[in-house]
Amino acid sequence: MAWPRLLLRFALEGLQGQRGRSLLTMLGMGIGTASVVAVVSIGLVGRDYVVSLIEGVGSNLVFAYGTGIGPNPTELSFEDLDLMRQRVRGMAALAPVLDDAAHIPIRGEPRVVAVLGSTASYYQVRNLRMTQGRFFTETEDENFAKVCVVSKELARELYGSVPLGEVYLRLFDLRFRVIGVYQEGVESAAALEKSEAAGLVAIVPFWTLKHVGNTRYVDVVYIQAQSPETVPTVVEDLRQILLSQYGNLDGYTIESLDTYLTLVDQVSDAITLGLMAIAGVSLLVGGIGIMNIMLVTVTERTRDIGIRLALGAGRRDILLQFLLEASILSLAGGVLGVVIGAGLPLWIGFVYDVAVPVSAASVVIAFGVSVLVGLFFGLYPARKAADMNIVESLSYE
Amino acid sequence: MSRPAEREPLIRLAGVTKTFGHDGVPVVALRGLDLTVHRGELVAVMGPSGSGKSTLLHIAGLLDADYEGTYQLDGRLMSGLSADELAPLRNRSIGFVFQQFHLLPQLSILENAALPALYARDRAPAECDRAARQRLEQMGLGDRLDHRPNELSTGQRQRAAIARALVNEPSLLLADEPTGALDSKNVAEILDLFAALHRAGSTIVLITHDREVASIAERIIHVRDGHTIDGVA
Numbered sequence: 331m332a333w334p335r336l337l338l339r340f341a342l343e344g345l346q347g348q349r350g351r352s353l354l355t356m357l358g359m360g361i362g363t364a365s366v367v368a369v370v371s372i373g374l375v376g377r378d379y380v381v382s383l384i385e386g387v388g389s390n391l392v393f394a395y396g397t398g399i400g401p402n403p404t405e406l407s408f409e410d411l412d413l414m415r416q417r418v419r420g421m422a423a424l425a426p427v428l429d430d431a432a433h434i435p436i437r438g439e440p441r442v443v444a445v446l447g448s449t450a451s452y453y454q455v456r457n458l459r460m461t462q463g464r465f466f467t468e469t470e471d472e473n474f475a476k477v478c479v480v481s482k483e484l485a486r487e488l489y490g491s492v493p494l495g496e497v498y499l500r501l502f503d504l505r506f507r508v509i510g511v512y513q514e515g516v517e518s519a520a521a522l523e524k525s526e527a528a529g530l531v532a533i534v535p536f537w538t539l540k541h542v543g544n545t546r547y548v549d550v551v552y553i554q555a556q557s558p559e560t561v562p563t564v565v566e567d568l569r570q571i572l573l574s575q576y577g578n579l580d581g582y583t584i585e586s587l588d589t590y591l592t593l594v595d596q597v598s599d600a601i602t603l604g605l606m607a608i609a610g611v612s613l614l615v616g617g618i619g620i621m622n623i624m625l626v627t628v629t630e631r632t633r634d635i636g637i638r639l640a641l642g643a644g645r646r647d648i649l650l651q652f653l654l655e656a657s658i659l660s661l662a663g664g665v666l667g668v669v670i671g672a673g674l675p676l677w678i679g680f681v682y683d684v685a686v687p688v689s690a691a692s693v694v695i696a697f698g699v700s701v702l703v704g705l706f707f708g709l710y711p712a713r714k715a716a717d718m719n720i721v722e723s724l725s726y727e
Numbered sequence: 728m729s730r731p732a733e734r735e736p737l738i739r740l741a742g743v744t745k746t747f748g749h750d751g752v753p754v755v756a757l758r759g760l761d762l763t764v765h766r767g768e769l770v771a772v773m774g775p776s777g778s779g780k781s782t783l784l785h786i787a788g789l790l791d792a793d794y795e796g797t798y799q800l801d802g803r804l805m806s807g808l809s810a811d812e813l814a815p816l817r818n819r820s821i822g823f824v825f826q827q828f829h830l831l832p833q834l835s836i837l838e839n840a841a842l843p844a845l846y847a848r849d850r851a852p853a854e855c856d857r858a859a860r861q862r863l864e865q866m867g868l869g870d871r872l873d874h875r876p877n878e879l880s881t882g883q884r885q886r887a888a889i890a891r892a893l894v895n896e897p898s899l900l901l902a903d904e905p906t907g908a909l910d911s912k913n914v915a916e917i918l919d920l921f922a923a924l925h926r927a928g929s930t931i932v933l934i935t936h937d938r939e940v941a942s943i944a945e946r947i948i949h950v951r952d953g954h955t956i957d958g959v960a
Contacts, residue, residue: 333848347833637829640790641843641891642818645810720790724829 337647341654348627355623356663359703362616363667363696364674365609370692371675373602380594384587390422390557391455392564392586394572395550404581405547410571414551418567420560421553423451427526428539429549432501436487443484444531445501447539455554456514456527463510471535479510481531499532502542506534526550561586616663617703624656624711635715636723649716656708657701664700668693734765736799737899737930738787743796745782745953756782757794758953764932766898769925771933771944779953781903784934788901789817801898818847822892826904828884830876836863836887837872843895855894862890866920882913889920900924900931906940918943 345352394414396405411426418424428447433440452458453465462485466477478499480488485508489497497508514527526549527533539545553568555561568584576582628635635648672688745757756779764770774780785791786798789805792813798805800820805813822843823829830839837856840863844855863872866886868879876884885905892900902921906914922943925931933940941947949956 332852336845336852343833633829634831637831638842638846639814640788640817640823640829641846642814642895643846644814647846721785724790724825 337650337654340651341658344627344631344651344655345658351623351626352659355619355659356666358619359613359616359660359663359700360666360670362609362613362703363664363700364671365612365667366606366696366699367668367671367688367692368674369605369609370602370695371671371689373598373605374689374692376601377594377598380598381591384590384594390555390561390587392553392555392561392568392584393550394553394568394582394584396547397581397583399581406549406551406582407547407575410575411548411551413571413575414553414568417571418553418564420556420563420567422556423455423554425449425452425455425552425554426536426548427452427550427552428536428543428545429526430539430543430545432532434488434500441487441530444526444529445478445539445543446526446531446533447536447543447545448533449536451554452533452552453512455552458512458514458527461511461513463508465510465512466535471537474538474541475535476504476506476538477509478506478532478534479512480508480533481527481529482511482513483528484530484532485511487530501532501534504542506532555586558588561588613699613703616700617660617707620656620659620663620704621707621711623659624652624708625714627655628652628711628715631715632718632723632726635718636720636726639718639720640724645716648718649712652712652715653705653708656712657704660700660704660708663704664697667700668696671696734767735802736763737766737768737801738762738764738932739797739799740783740787741797743783743786743794743798745779745786745791745794755953757786759796760950760954762787762948762955764930766930767925767928768946769921769929769931769933769944771935771941771947772950773935773938773941773947774950775936778950780934780950783950784901784903784932787899787932788821788823789813815847818843819895820898822895822897822900824885824888824892824900824902824905826907828876828881828888828908830884830888830891832876835873835875836868836879836884836890839876840887840891840894843891847895859890859894862893863887866890880913881909882916885909885913885917886920889917893924898930900929901934902931903934904936905933906935906937914939 394406398404415424425448430445430447432443432445434443435441450466450468450471458465460479461482463479465479466475470477478501480499488499498505499508500506512527512533514525553564555564565584565586569579572579572582572584638648639645672693675688678684740760740762743757743760743762744755747754747756760779760783762783772780772783782791786794789800792806792808792810794806796806800816805816808816830836831842834842837859840859841852841855844850844858845852850858860869860872863869866889868883868887868890871879871883876887879887885908905921906917909917918940921931921933925943933944935941
């Protein structure tokens with residue numbers, strides 16, 4: 331136990347003789363380590379953010395729609411919808427959406443409001459949250475009930491902050507009772523530009539709208555699969571139905587959010603890998619800085635090394651002393667880097683009051699890598715020191 | 728004083744040849760040198776510069792293992808041993824005193840004197856410090872222990888170096904021009920010290936070109952052109 335402590339003392343004595351230089355080398359190493367911590371954190375946080383956006387739209391979601399372009403009728407018919415209800419396997423819920431529009435006077439101005447018609451399961455499938463009231467039920471849908479739920483935005487435009495009571499909305503010359511106010515599971519889901527439920531929207535029961543509105547086709551059909559494993563089955567069954575109806579898939583699109591999730595994973599992995607490579611380069615630069623400074627140190631201390639060897643130090647003693655000096659430099663740099671790399675996001679999080687998670691894995695990785703860098707880049711100078719010719723190094727000026 | 732023949736040999740060099748410059752023009756520093764130094768002797772090795780006397784010291788001091796011929800130190804064959812085998816032998820058996828002192832400038836003289844004991848790794852650091860302190864006090868430096876070498880006079884530095892050389896109680900003390908960097912007052916002081924160590928039983932080999940220094944030796948070996956001229960006195 332005394333010997334390692336003694337080697338540590340020799341190493342620290344060595345570093346003390348060149349404080350300014352050691353600090354600069356540590357800083358170089360620290361910046362490399364900090365960039366690794368920061369990059370991994372940014373990569374993970376960014377990925378989590380995008381994934382939460384996608385999952386907020388609804389989990390295990392598959393959807394089909396006509397694009398309106400192509401030789402086919404290019405919109406989903408009510409017959410298509412019936413076939414889907416009957417034939418698609420592995421689905422937990424199905425929510426067709428009819429898309430209509432109504433003019434509603436808001437503060438004296440006529441405004442266009444999107445009127446969607448869907449089933450009671452739309453609420454679940456699209457991961458909506460009710461800020462007030464409730465969504466309509468299956469019974470209300472089957473009975474052509476004149477009820478509606480409105481988006482938070484529409485509620486704000488119509489009523490301000492007035493809570494829900496006996497409020498009615500006039501659509502298609504009929505009075506619809508407003509029974510709830512919703513918002514999307516993830517507010518920024520609109521950022522994905524996939525949401526018809528965003529903006530000034532009123533949602534009414536499917537059968538009600540089919541009867542009173544002017545819809546001749548189904549705008550989009552959402553299907554929630556029972557599990558991630560049944561998503562491919564659902565997609566395949568939808569394909570078969572459309573193929574049997576139209577002979578080909580021109581003008582129709584079937585998508586699942588899994589496609590997006592896989593894409594996000596691939597993209598974020600690629601970005602993280604790219605950033606890691608850049609951070610790795612800065613670690614490499616830090617490591618080369620250590621090697622450089624250690625080579626200078628070994629040359630400068632040639633006589634010191636010669637004296638130690640003459641006094642009976644073993645080659646291993648010299649090797650370990652210089653390896654230890656390099657490791658102390660890189661480890662101290664690593665600590666500095668973790669403090670910067672983890673401290674900065676935490677500080678930003680504190681100042682702007684947002685959660686900026688720091689990846690614990692990245693801290694551990696950065697720490698370990700910085701020590702390895704020190705050992706790796708310190709080995710060559712340390713060997714050079716240990717293999718010195720004693721007679722020549724004693725006469726070194 | 729007993730005759731040399733009755734003492735046991737400490738150093739026995741036989742047919743030692745050392746050649747420098749393997750890839751350039753070879754320069755022969757030692758050619759077939761024979762030398763025997765007995766235990767308890769104080770021997771001076773003299774010769775002009777370039778005669779090979781420093782090379783002789785490097786080989787005898789186990790600093791240079793690259794030579795032909797045989798070297799026995801205290802009855803044990805040194806020639807052919809590896810650098811890793813020589814390091815502990817050098818540490819325990821040999822104490823060096825250099826012309827330029829070769830003290831580590833960043834350490835106090837106490838830390839300097841303790842170094843050989845620390846590298847021996849058989850005593851606790853505190854005990855190494857105690858041995859070093861004892862040697863430094865013996866050299867009259869008891870009140871200078873925490874001073875760094877550049878805070879001392881040249882004579883004091885050389886005494887600190889001698890304390891360091893003695894800390895592991897080596898069987899052989901090798902001094903390479905030990906008074907070369909000292910003024911005349913300090914020369915006498917250091918020579919007195921060597922004489923005292925000799926009287927106390929140390930085996931000492933002094934390398935010098937100075938007749939005054941050589942005068943304290945009981946035997947003078949002249950080296951010229953890589954071999955001894957009057958090796959056996």
